[in-house]
Amino acid sequence: MTALQKTISAERIKLRRSPVWLAFFGLPLISAFFGTNNYRMNQGILKSEWLSLWTQHSLFLCFFFMPALIGTYCSYLWRLEHSRNNWNSFLTAPVSHFALYFGKLFQGVLMTILGNAWVFLLYFVCGKLCGLTTPVPKAALSWFLCGTLGGIVVCCIQLTLSMWIRSFAIPIGIALAGGIGGLLITNKGLGCFYPYSLYPIGMRANNPNMELPAGQFLSGCVVYILICCAVSVWKLKRGEG
């Protein structure tokens, strides 16, 4: 077993029987329920079927709740290390610092992917329940992939913050504030430069033309992911959380 596999396995053991998945399951469910309800009540105005339904599903989830939800998960991933003297045993594990960080990152990214997949599954099911007969737009795959990439950026930022800040709650507050700030910054057209905007931009939330500045978006994602990984590993190498 390689060091990376060992750390992934260790993180999985730490998360075993934790109720964290309930949050990822429950919150998008509430959003989908009310988003669909809103769509059905305004079907007279919202005539673009799947696209209209997506606007109702994605707006609040992407800007307000998903960043905070990912933040909660990341805080939970570091929670054990922040209690008592667990930093000592964590940092003295016989694996590299990169492997230690990668174990956490892997779990965070996995949950982000699954959470986003759940959002899309709900979108599909709700569309069918609303009686939409046209096929799901093919572009939905791109929304999913780009949204997931944007979600991974949020995950990386939150992992770094949660490692740095010992409090469980404060990184979640930052994620909430970051998501709301993302709405303002995206409206100014600067979303690709702001990490919390990358998720809604990828998901095409609040984006009537469903356009994506692909180059800016991808480079924004890559830069933020690399910076966060580098900062986190550097911080671990300094021997403190």
Next chain:
Amino acid sequence: MKTLQLEFYKIRRRNVWLSMFAMLGIQLLWGLWAMRNPKDWELASGWMSLLYSLSVLDGLMMPTIMSLLASRLADIEHKGNTYKQLKTLRPAACLYQAKALCGTIILIVLLALQAAFFILYGYCLGYEGNPDLHHYLLSYGLKFASCLSLFLLQLLLSMLFANQMISLVIGLGGSMIALLVMFVAHYSFLPWGGILSSTLVGMDWDKTSRIITYFYREYSPIETAAVVCIFVWVVVFYAAGHFLFTRREA
């Protein structure tokens, strides 16, 4: 009194005030952005629209902010595993009351600062006339009660469960429920819908002229019941928190 002082002493370097001011800062930034460049008709009904906008903003953010506040106050005891020791020094009820009062004071300061800033901002934007004192006082009184009920609910959860994820996710879910209830009703009996029920201003959007008309709501019996429900929640959550905390093993 001493226990209350100690609560403030404990949070001295825990950035509780800072995190609350940061949340307030986000609201202020939002206000600066959303209310900039008002049109003439917006200036005429500015004070009413301000009450309405603040209710929407608080309805969305307060459940999460209250969960953060409660978590910061309660988590310190979980981390240090100090509940049992504290109970040998002071009655458990006293500790619970001190935490509840500490959070209440922070909440009052938060709402007072919010009101002061936005009223000042309203004057800077040139809203016509003065804010209606009666409605503003009543609105902030009801908002305080709604936020207090949310804080007491979150404090209960944060003190009972060492895993703060539970209480924070419930706070986050509460924000989502509050936001989504706004789309379907003008009142709600849920604790997270208290701010919505206590919004004294309603609005009517004219599709053709794209002008919003604000008006003071006239409460129907069921809406009045929803407002009364806020106070019921305050009593229920306080009593439940008191009961459960004093009887927990620590």
